[in-house]
Amino acid sequence: MKHLYLFLLCAMSMSLYAQTILLEKPKVDERVELLSIVFRMAGAEEYSSDGFKLYTDKIYKHFAPYKNHPISAFIQKQRETVGTGYDAVMKMAVHISPAPEFRPLVTFTDNLPERWGKKQAEEFLTLLRQYYKDTKCDAFFVQNRELYRESERLFMPVFNELDTQWYKDFYGKDPKEKFNIILGLGNGGGNYGPDLVYPDGRREVFAIMGTWAPDSVSMPQYGKDIFPTLVHEFNHSFVNYLNEMHKAKLKKSGSSIFGFVEAQMREQAYANWKTMLDEALVRAAVIKYMKDHKYSKEALDTETGIQLNRGFIWIEELVAKLEEYSANRKKYLTLESYMPELIRFYDNISKDFGTLKAAYDKRKPKVAGIVGFKNNAQDVNPNLKQLQVMFDRPLLGKGYSVNLGDKGRDFFPDIKKITYSADRKTVFFEVLLQPGKEYEMVLTGRSFKSEDGIGMDDYPIKFKTALK
Template identity: 25%
Template sequence: MRKIIVLILLFTSLNSIGQKSELNISIDERIETLYSVAFLNDYFLINEHENLYKKEIRENLQSLKNHKAIQLFDSLSKNYNFSYFRTVEWVLQFSDFPKFKKIKEKVDNYETVPKAKKNLLENFRKELIKFNQDTLFQSYLSEIKPINQKVISQVKESETISELPTYLEKFYGKKLNSYNLILSPLLHSGGFNSEIINQNGEKEVYALIGPNGEIDFMPYFDKNYLETDLILHEFGHSFVNPLMEKHDKEIESLKSKYFTEKLEKYAKYQGYSEWKFVFNELLLRATTIKIAEKNFGKEKANELLEYEKSIGFGLVENILEILKEYDQNRNKYTDFYKFYPTLIERMK
């Protein structure tokens, strides 16, 4: 009996390894409620493209511009660092509206806002529920529902988007528990990575992406922009970030050699100030280029590299040279975790 149980467990394990990881694609009401508040607050991370969502908000939700949820968001974002990925990471910990009750935890130990201001965050949660349940906003959600479906359908038309988890897993030699792509029509032309621990103790990984354009006022997520770069980059954080935390001392030892005044200036312009985060971002951009090269061709990889060099991230090219050793020795380095110490040594 014991042998049978062992064999069943082994078969289940082997079967799960062979299973193709699924990419879940959605537009999330929690994120859209938050970003509707942000839009009415003239938040700096709203995208610059005109679209039907913005038109609906301007025409029908102006009376909500003085809502307390917007006042609290203004205070939290401007005074207490409630911005960038912290806002969406916070929202993803809660159940759907109308309850919007905390049911999950974020992975890291960083405070979303200072402990002394947690009461403001709780007040904001309550006001966000009221904002979501307002009759005008519910009408807005009904109006945009068919638009949401069209946006999602446009992205799903691609035959390769479902292959992205496989591309990531082959390169990094690891699997993630889940791949959740959230399209956000109001988000800036870029994205965030978020990791949330669910009620079962499992890590849920999210990539939140904003459109890079519009066609006939419909938010447009260009395949070239979405698949060959941004999704690979955002999910890539979940493979690379744990290594940054594990090897932070070794990364620090590279600072005097690489973190020049020039690189520091360019990095700050991109939103990174601390060396370990700058290094992590440079590495992630290099691995993204490698994955793009393997699956979309050399021309695309060169295009991505030229962009990195144009924004002052020329060090990416040096890292790409070192990554050739990883490519050529996958029998030795079965996953990126095993190669990481070698990468650090080569950079020294």
């Protein structure tokens, strides 16, 4: 009985601790679904993915008759004037009460929720209430209730594997927030980490996970590969305030680094140096989580390569600093106490960031040439059956990534097959060409990477075939 008592006591302690991190199981939130639906129907590109086609087909079938609802025109104008999109949409979702009231959970201001504006946010909620009523949205949610419950069930294995204790151990502080995992079934590949701070200081943190299906028409499959994203979103709760505390000391170095990578950061909706530094530390902490949980070298290289390719070219050095922090926890009880070292780190790398960037650029694979003709040639043999693109080094050789050119699909070559040479330094494109026709395609670094996971810069290939 004594052993049973101790076992139950331990189990209860673990359960109570887990509840300080994640108070509820993963769920579908109708506020998140509705916000993604209205932005989808208003033409917002970031909410238009059909990755989970089984579900998005249902959305279009139900809501297409209301495409010209007044809320669509409002959203389009809002996006043009203040850029409301991406995470701002999900921030609004968690700042309002459930249907049908949709009342603000906190007092709205011109800066809360972000990128809305007080007057516009209030007008949006008036339109949202009307949209909910006009479109019989409650019926749509009832019709899809089983699909929501099944998606939640499919996510449970991931939920059960998440090591919440790591956050306390690594950051050295007890989380005081309520954590929530929300499945954004209509969000495609978009993942967001908004928070909600109540007037009394209570704070809720949300990991809103995008959803797609393996073959687009079946149910989503949530695997271990989404762990970095899930860990990422919750890291924000422990990271963002640190950079905010030391904003004045980080501004000079952060602004300098942002100048080198601004284009890539803005493509990801990271519009300033502070957001960039938040994201960098969050992403480095994800890699540290993976290291601490003995992920394979391949998985670590893949995650590191993803961050390098996103413009965080100092990520390896930043991870090394987090390793230094972990190795000296008697001196640094919390990551907060280690922040002076990170400030010095950024001061140092910002002084010679151009050299760091040049070294990274050298690691990118580059096209060495095209067999049989030069890029932009105007007299390519239309009987050519194979384009051979040579690189200056072996590629990773896993998958391929080819985008349309500026002129669109009508100018994209008819590619039958893509393969690699034995040494992975040449990519073969089996093609069917037409005489007297212009062609364009763009090789990208999404899959065309070096052996250590560094993606190439976009490389447009343009040519015209000769007449017969």
